[in-house]
Amino acid sequence: MQRTVVVTGSASGIGAAVRHxxxxxxxxxxxxxxxxxxxxxxxxxxxxRTGCVEAIKETVQGGLDGLVACxxxxxxxxxxxxxxxxxxxxxxxxxxxxxxxxxAGTSPSAVVISSNSAGIIPPHAGLLEEMLAxxxxxxxxTASALDGATVYGMSKLALARAVRRRAGSWGxxxxxxxxxxxxxxxxxxxxxxxxxxxxxxxxDALPVPLGRRADPSEIAxxxxxxxxxxxxxxxxxxxxxxxGTDALLRPDSI
Numbered sequence: 001m002q003r004t005v006v007v008t009g010s011a012s013g014i015g016a017a018v019r020h021x022x023x024x025x026x027x028x029x030x031x032x033x034x035x036x037x038x039x040x041x042x043x044x045x046x047x048x049r050t051g052c053v054e055a056i057k058e059t060v061q062g063g064l065d066g067l068v069a070c071x072x073x074x075x076x077x078x079x080x081x082x083x084x085x086x087x088x089x090x091x092x093x094x095x096x097x098x099x100x101x102x103x104a105g106t107s108p109s110a111v112v113i114s115s116n117s118a119g120i121i122p123p124h125a126g127l128l129e130e131m132l133a134x135x136x137x138x139x140x141x142t143a144s145a146l147d148g149a150t151v152y153g154m155s156k157l158a159l160a161r162a163v164r165r166r167a168g169s170w171g172x173x174x175x176x177x178x179x180x181x182x183x184x185x186x187x188x189x190x191x192x193x194x195x196x197x198x199x200x201x202x203x204d205a206l207p208v209p210l211g212r213r214a215d216p217s218e219i220a221x222x223x224x225x226x227x228x229x230x231x232x233x234x235x236x237x238x239x240x241x242x243x244g245t246d247a248l249l250r251p252d253s254i
Contacts, residue, residue, distance in 0.1 A: 003106060004060050005227065008032040008043065008052075008094065009071030013187035014113060014223075017216035018068050021224045030059055033071070043071050043090030044082055046136075053097035063104030066227045069094060069112040074189040075152035076196040081140035083148065087155035088131050088139070092162050095177075102175045107229035109176035113219075114160040116183045116242040119250050120206075121153025131158040132165075149199060156181070160238045167236030176235045178226045183242025184213045209244030 005022050009015030010031030023029050031037035032052060039055045042048035056064070069091045073083050091112055102108040124146065130139040131154070143151045163179045170177045184190055184203060190213070193199045222241045225231060240246045246253075 001106070002026065002028050003065040004028040004030065005066035005068065006030045006032060006056055006060075006064060006098075007068045007070060008091075009069075009113075011036040013070070013189055014182070014185060014216050014219050015068075015070035017220040018070055018223050021217065021220035022066075022068075022227070025224065027066075030056065032056070043094065044085045046089075046093070049090060049093040049097065052094060056098060057101055060101065063106065063108070064098060064101045065105040065108050067095065067098055067102060067110040068223055068227065069110070072113060072189070073152075074192045075148035076192045076199055077148065079144065080146065080148050080151045081143045083151045083155055084127075084131065084139045084143045085136065087152070088158050088162075089136050091159055092134075095166075099170065099173060099175060103173045105175075107232060108174070109178070109227050109229070110170075111223050111226045112159055112163060112177075112179045113223075114163075114179040114181040114238060115153070115156035116181045116240055116246045117149075117153040118157035118160050118181060119246050119253065121150055121157070123157065124150055124154050127151070127154045128158055128161075131155070132161060149202065163238065164236050171235055176226075176232065178234060178236065179238045180219060180222050180226065181238050181240045181242065181246070182214060182219050183208060183240075183245045185216055185219055186213050187216055207245060207248055208242070209248050212243065214241065214243065 011033035032039045041052035
């Protein structure tokens with residue numbers, strides 16, 4: 001029986017590469033995005049997320065075998081509170097809303113896209129606590145007074161922590177949940193950062209031991225590995241796919 005996987009952010013960047021990778025494995029892929037997708041949804045709003053979850057349930061008509069949450073905004077986006085709404089709440093609300101549907105699937109698993117910036121940007125404890133407590137409006141208010149790089153990094157750190165904090169409950173439900181933390185990837189999101197006069201030099205200065213930026217297909221390969229039922233004992237993990245940057249900058253953090 002053909003397995004069904006939902007990919008958010010499927011119209012471009014990492015999401016499009018993931019869609020291509022999974023379709024090449026003969027999986028049924030249901031895309032979610034603002035355009036050019038089977039399900040058109042705005043994940044920046046509660047209403048959009050609720051509608052997205054309901055549309056996915058209606059589309060799959062039963063169990064869902066996989067979910068890959070790729071939808072996200074870069075640090076150059078304004079207003080900056082949109083980064084919190086999409087990158088964190090737009091992921092966890094869809095994840096949690098689809099847990100029962102995933103639990104009814106075959107060898108189900110979910111993967112979210114975090115970032116190696118989660119370990120690079122100095123933590124902002126207040127914003128982190130508000131996101132992890134599920135207080136979207138307080139998070140948005142706090143984010144509005146911060147710079148985009150900090151908000152982006154905290155949204156990705158909160159996302160990685162949310163994955164690990166769900167390992168117990170999701171494991172009990174029989175659904176694996178993991179995260180991929182990419183470094184700089186050749187996508188429209190990265191290009192937007194490079195074109196920003198403040199962020200561009202910071203991105204260029206980021207050391208990558210392998211000496212290059214990733215192609216989206218390389219991130220998609222890691223996602224495909226984690227989604228694959230053959231790797232059924234990997235759960236609650238954050239896989240860095242960043243050319244060695246995290247290891248270089250934080251060699252003693254494991």
